[in-house]
Amino acid sequence: MIIFENINKTYSPNSFALKDISFKIDPHEFVSIVGKSGAGKTTLIKLLLREENPTSGKIFFEEQDISAIKLGNLPNFRQKFGAVFQDYRLLLNKTVFENVAYAMEVMGGTDFEIFRDVPRLLEIVGIEEKADNFPQELSGGEKQRTAIARALAIRPQIIIADEPTGNLDPYHSKDIINLLKKIHELGTTVILSTHDKGVINGLKRRVITLREGEIVRDEQRGRFIL
Numbered sequence: 054m055i056i057f058e059n060i061n062k063t064y065s066p067n068s069f070a071l072k073d074i075s076f077k078i079d080p081h082e083f084v085s086i087v088g089k090s091g092a093g094k095t096t097l098i099k100l101l102l103r104e105e106n107p108t109s110g111k112i113f114f115e116e117q118d119i120s121a122i123k124l125g126n127l128p129n130f131r132q133k134f135g136a137v138f139q140d141y142r143l144l145l146n147k148t149v150f151e152n153v154a155y156a157m158e159v160m161g162g163t164d165f166e167i168f169r170d171v172p173r174l175l176e177i178v179g180i181e182e183k184a185d186n187f188p189q190e191l192s193g194g195e196k197q198r199t200a201i202a203r204a205l206a207i208r209p210q211i212i213i214a215d216e217p218t219g220n221l222d223p224y225h226s227k228d229i230i231n232l233l234k235k236i237h238e239l240g241t242t243v244i245l246s247t248h249d250k251g252v253i254n255g256l257k258r259r260v261i262t263l264r265e266g267e268i269v270r271d272e273q274r275g276r277f278i279l
Contacts, residue, residue: 054080054210054242055101060110062096062266070096072266074110078244080210083237085245085253088263089279094246097263098215101244102134103127132160135204135212139219141196143188149175149199150184156206174202178232194225201232211242218249226252250277 060074071093078084086094099105100112103119112119114133122130143152153174154167162170175181178198188196197217204212214233218226230252237243247253253260253276260275261268270278 054078054115056111056113057097057100058111058113060100060107060112062093062100062105063108069266071100071107074266074268076261076268076271078242081237081240081242082259083234083243083245083256084259084261085247085256085275086261086263087247087253087277087279090248091265092263093266094263095215096266098213098244098246101213102131102136132207133210135207135209137197137200137204137212137214137217139216141188141200141220143196143199143203145188148185148187149180149191149195149202152188152199153202153206156203160207162206170206171202174205177205177235178202192225193221194228197221197225197229198232201229201236205236209241211244212236214243214245214247216247217245218247218252223251230256253277 055078057074057076060071061069062071063069074097086097088094100107103122106120119130144155147155150171153171157167157170172181175184178201180195180198183191183195191199212233218229221229226249233243233245257274259273260270262270262278264279
């Protein structure tokens with residue numbers, strides 16, 4: 054599904070953000086990407102979403118070179134990815150229901166589809182009783198569950214979770230990771246970027262480790278080793 058082929062990314066001469074990166078992610082995989090701050094995790098995600106282009110090399114999604122996607126077609130391409138971030142990025146003037154509904158509205162969802170699907174999504178993430186609450190009335194874990202429901206609303210093929218537990222305590226972190234595992238079991242590919250050693254070691258799934266822009270380890274049942 055996803056292939057990084059000899060990817061290099063530089064922002065200044067002789068300074069590599071990513072260096073000779075090659076790996077493949079198959080459909081329905083759960084892959085964690087780990088590394089210290091500045092290792093290249095965020096750059097890698099930006100390249101995958103075509104927010105930036107590589108200096109050299111190619112990235113393929115479903116056999117298509119994403120660098121060749123025309124600007125007008127990028128929104129359709131990005132709709133295949135649901136993104137979840139450390140800072141939630143919820144709309145503070147909208148309720149939980151409205152935050153999730155907004156993602157569907159942007160996609161062209163009808164009122165019928167929104168009122169049919171949003172309650173189901175909130176039930177999947179376990180916050181159906183918070184539908185009428187605003188973000189400031191939620192706990193950190195509830196905010197992240199709302200963000201995950203919003204990401205699922207566009208029916209993505211892939212969920213990219215960038216430090217989704219970074220602002221959460223261990224209890225809520227475990228809940229969010231269990232939710233991502235549940236989503237994965239339903240057939241969605243999950244790419245998790247995290248600094249959380251406990252999360253990685255508990256997952257016992259594939260781990261790609263970056264160090265100074267290079268892949269130093271790619272293990273099917275990996276552990277957090279930097």
